[in-house]
Each structure stands twice: as C-alpha cells, then as structure tokens.
Amino acid sequence: MKKKVLVIGGVAGGATFASQLRILDDEAEIIVFEKDGTMSFANCGLPYYLGGVVKKEEQLIAATPESFSQNKNIEVRVRHEIIKIDRPAKKIIVQDHIKNLRYEETYDQLILSPGATPVVPEIEGLAHARCYTLRTFEDMLRIDQQIKENNFSSVCIVGGGFIGLEMAENFKARGLEVFLLERSSHVMKIMDNDMGEMIEKEIVNQGVHVYTDTTIKQIENNGRTMHLSNRATIHTDFLLLAVGVKPNTALAEQSNLEIGITGGIKVNSFMQTSDPDVYAVGDAIETIDFITHAPKRVPLAWVTHREAYIAARHITEQPLPFKGVLGTSICKVFDLTVSMLGHSEQSLTEQGIPFKTITHYSRQHAGYYPGSEKLTIKVHFSEEDGKIYGVQIIGKDGVDKRMDILSTAIKAGLSVTDLQEIEVAYAPPFSAPKDPINMIGYKAYPIVKNK
Structure with missing residues (x-):
C-alpha cells in the first residue's frame, strides 16, 4: 500500500531523509515542509561565504524545491510552518506563510527534523545592539548585507567554539578587526586545556583580540560599547553570538513526545520517538554515545545524515540500528x-x-x-x-x-x-x-x- 510520509524540516536531516526514502521506495508520497525560504543548503559553508572563500551564495544550495520535484518526485513546500501535530488523528496543522492560510495534512509516518536554535544569553542592552546569529541561509545573507551597507570594520564574537573560531578567521579574512570573548578558561572548551591554549596562541598571533574567562555585562552606545566582566571596555560595530545551540523541541513537547535527559527528542536506535509512527533526526534529538552508551546530543552533519538514512531504512522495513555517535569533528582555525x-x-x-x-x-x-x-x-x-x-x-x-x-x-x-x-x-x-x-x-x- 502506498505510504504518505510527511517531513518537517527541509535542510540537512529532512532533505536527506526524503532523498533516501525515495531511493528505497519509489511509490511513497513524500511532502517536505520548510518554514524558511531555502531548503537543503550547506550550513557548514556559511562562514566561508562571509569570509569570501565561497564566492557565490548559490554554491551553497544543494537542492531546490524544483529539483526535488523534477528529479525525485518529492514535493517541497517552503515557508510552510507546522503549527500542531495531532498524533491520535495522524495529521498536522500547517501555516502557509505565502498564501497566509492554514490547513491540515494527514500522514502515515511523520519525520521531525526541526534542527536547533542559537542560544541568546541575557545581556543588559542586547536589544539595542546590532546583534546577529549564524544558523540559516537568511542569517548569512543578512550579515553580509549589513556589513556591506554599514561599512562595518569591527566585530565582537561571543563564543570560542567551532562557529566562533571559524567566524574569527573569516571576519579577519574580510578585513574586520575581531574581538573574541569566551566565558571558559580557554577557547574550544570541549577540548583539554593544553590543546585549547595551542589554539588560542594561534588566533592571537593572527591578530584576534581574545578575552577568556570573560562575558559581556552591559551594552551601551546603540550596541557599539561593551562593558566586560573583567572590567575592560571594547568598541565594535556589531556583535555575533556563537555560544551554542538548543534543540527545537517545541512541536515534540506540544505533542507529548518524550524528551530525553539531554533536552533532545528521545528516539530509539531506529529513530522512532515515543510514538512509533513519528520519527526524529538531526540536531533536535537525543541519541547515544558510542563509547559510554550514555544519552548524548551531537549537532553534527555526519550524524544527521546517518540518522536520516537509518529512519528511511526502518520505514521501508529494512531495519538497520544506529550504533551511537563519537562526535568526530574538525575545524580550520587560520x-x-x-x-x-x-x-x-x-x-x-x-x-x-x-x-x-x-x-x-x-x-x-x-x-x-x-x-x-x-x-x-x-x-x-x-x-x-x-x-x-x-x-x-x-x-x-x-x-x-x-x-x-x-x-x-x-x-x-x-x-x-x-x-x-x-x-x-x-x-x-x-x-x-x-x-x-x-x-x-x-x-x-x-x-x-x-x-
């Protein structure tokens, strides 16, 4: 019998799942819903466009709704936001932001790939700052446009993890003066202290102003003046927040799906949630650590793509369990x-x-x-x-x-x-x-x- 499979989220996890499902099942009706205007873009490439390494924004687009329709017989509806999941009735409520209307869509299986949202810390005066986060294609375009239109020459990056370090390099490549703040004792806090010190030495040698054990206490002067916890004051044109992400679990919680102890949507080894007809993949889920077998949440591209494949296999009755994640990651730092x-x-x-x-x-x-x-x-x-x-x-x-x-x-x-x-x-x-x-x-x- 022909299945109807709905996918919530059209970037890495959702797009990969839909593609894999089509390979495994050439008859299923597959509809992908993406609340933003761009699907299936290379999220990891965003810093390199802002740094001028990637020259054209379209190079980051892996697929379009038109290509999915023509090449894979998969319907993609962009600017369509899911308002509610009615699990007993096996249907979703969709807000079409293009036509400004709301409608229902039924499903046999539902895939959640809502991703994650940048964490925004509470800082006095933040609302008046030129403050940005980098998570979506639209975020990238907005930052690029603002730098060009306002002739920005300096930036304060809050967060010394992967995104913060990549952006420090790419903003320097763009000619900006870069200040980087990290609340921990060293940058890349997920690594050991001695390794973090090696990284910090490199970025300081490259001209980045680094402040560790430091946070912003207050922002003044329309966002250009930042008073730091170490009593220093810095002046920059804009602020980039790169302090981490939190899983988008609102729909899952609203639908009474189980949330794990790490804050992600809890799934089994086949990516099924507490509802066997609802699957979840990507940055929003809690999976397991390959080494310790403890619950773990890892927002990385390889992990998301593997989870999408596992879910597609299970839906087509070709089960293959997910064995856990190591969190293997790599970063270019100058x-x-x-x-x-x-x-x-x-x-x-x-x-x-x-x-x-x-x-x-x-x-x-x-x-x-x-x-x-x-x-x-x-x-x-x-x-x-x-x-x-x-x-x-x-x-x-x-x-x-x-x-x-x-x-x-x-x-x-x-x-x-x-x-x-x-x-x-x-x-x-x-x-x-x-x-x-x-x-x-x-x-x-x-x-x-x-x-």
Whole structure:
C-alpha cells in the first residue's frame, strides 16, 4: 500500500531523509515542509561565504524545491510552518506563510527534523545592539548585507567554539578587526586545556583580540560599547553570538513526545520517538554515545545524515540500528587544523571514568622532507583494556587522516595498543615509517594491563 510520509524540516536531516526514502521506495508520497525560504543548503559553508572563500551564495544550495520535484518526485513546500501535530488523528496543522492560510495534512509516518536554535544569553542592552546569529541561509545573507551597507570594520564574537573560531578567521579574512570573548578558561572548551591554549596562541598571533574567562555585562552606545566582566571596555560595530545551540523541541513537547535527559527528542536506535509512527533526526534529538552508551546530543552533519538514512531504512522495513555517535569533528582555525572525537579529560572525570593519556608530539611527515610541520596527538584510554575514550589532534597538515584512522579504529573495536599494527601508506611526503598513529600504540603498550 502506498505510504504518505510527511517531513518537517527541509535542510540537512529532512532533505536527506526524503532523498533516501525515495531511493528505497519509489511509490511513497513524500511532502517536505520548510518554514524558511531555502531548503537543503550547506550550513557548514556559511562562514566561508562571509569570509569570501565561497564566492557565490548559490554554491551553497544543494537542492531546490524544483529539483526535488523534477528529479525525485518529492514535493517541497517552503515557508510552510507546522503549527500542531495531532498524533491520535495522524495529521498536522500547517501555516502557509505565502498564501497566509492554514490547513491540515494527514500522514502515515511523520519525520521531525526541526534542527536547533542559537542560544541568546541575557545581556543588559542586547536589544539595542546590532546583534546577529549564524544558523540559516537568511542569517548569512543578512550579515553580509549589513556589513556591506554599514561599512562595518569591527566585530565582537561571543563564543570560542567551532562557529566562533571559524567566524574569527573569516571576519579577519574580510578585513574586520575581531574581538573574541569566551566565558571558559580557554577557547574550544570541549577540548583539554593544553590543546585549547595551542589554539588560542594561534588566533592571537593572527591578530584576534581574545578575552577568556570573560562575558559581556552591559551594552551601551546603540550596541557599539561593551562593558566586560573583567572590567575592560571594547568598541565594535556589531556583535555575533556563537555560544551554542538548543534543540527545537517545541512541536515534540506540544505533542507529548518524550524528551530525553539531554533536552533532545528521545528516539530509539531506529529513530522512532515515543510514538512509533513519528520519527526524529538531526540536531533536535537525543541519541547515544558510542563509547559510554550514555544519552548524548551531537549537532553534527555526519550524524544527521546517518540518522536520516537509518529512519528511511526502518520505514521501508529494512531495519538497520544506529550504533551511537563519537562526535568526530574538525575545524580550520587560520593555519591550524583542530580535530577531536569522544571525551575530554573533563568529560571523563565528571563521569567518574578512570583513564590514562598519551600525548605524542611529532611531524606530519618525514622531518627532512620540505613542508614538515608540528603535529600533536592526544589520546585518552582505559588502563585496563586499552579502550579508546577520546582523541584530540592539532596541526597544520595531516590532522584529518589521523583522526579518520582513529575514528575507524574505535568503530572497529580496536584498542589503543592495536594502533601499533595499523599499516599506513608511507613515503616521505606523507608520513613516517612509524606513523604518529603507530607511536601512540607503542607508547601505550607498557601502560595497558590486559592487552
């Protein structure tokens, strides 16, 4: 029997799910609802358009309603907002913002991919500031337009995580003076202190004014003057908030779907919510940690795309369970590449998990070959059996391939001592006879009790 599947959210999770479902089921009626005017755009590319690396905004558009209709027989309705889910009746109430009317649509299965919303801290005077967040395609266009129209020359970025650091680099590339505030003791607070200090040194050397252990206490002068918690005062043209995101769970809560302890929509290993006919994927959901099996919420693109595939498989009765997330992430910070997965020292300590650590300092390839640069790899692991708990890598080159190897090793169940045996492709321009990955394994071998 032909199914009718409705998808709420048309960016990464929703668009990917719809595409995968069409591959698996060529008869299903699929309708995607997106409350904004743009669907399926490259969210991770927004900073690089603002920095001038990506030259044309249309390069970030992965698909359009027209292409989905013509190529995949999937209907996409943009500027359509879901007001309510009536689960007993298996229908949704839709607000069409184009025609300014409200209507109902029934479903057999419903997919929630509402994403997340930037966190906006409470700051005295914020309402009068030129303040922006960067989450949507429209956000990107608005910031670009404002910089051009007002000839902005300086910016204060609040938040030293992935988005804050990427925007610091791209605003500098655009010629702006950049001030970056981080309330923690170091930037990239999800990493260990020593690694965060390496990143901070890089951005300071690149001309970014960095304030750690600092927040904004008050904003004056129509948003141009900021009084900081460290008693300093800075003056900038505008403010970018990059302090994190919170899951969009309003519809789920309104529909009495279960919310997990991390604040995301609770799903099982097939992406079903507490209602078996309602699935959820992406930044709004709570999933599980691959290493500890504890509840976890990770707003990353790879995770969202995998969850969308899992949901499509289950709806078409080809079940494949989601096995958990490592949180493998990577970020370009000026001349450095910064990457991590799993747990930091603080995370492991807070969970009461005993661990040992190996930090290996080396070069990404043979030291005598031109272009050799420093590479730092830090691995947390179990002293008992060598289980790898977390990895952090910083360098100028070769970071991504080492992190990908380590992510694969963890997924394959390899221990830290097994890293000795990974046979890498070696030639002087690429590695060393004993790669830094191998060296972690050799260094850990005397520490691990049950090899």
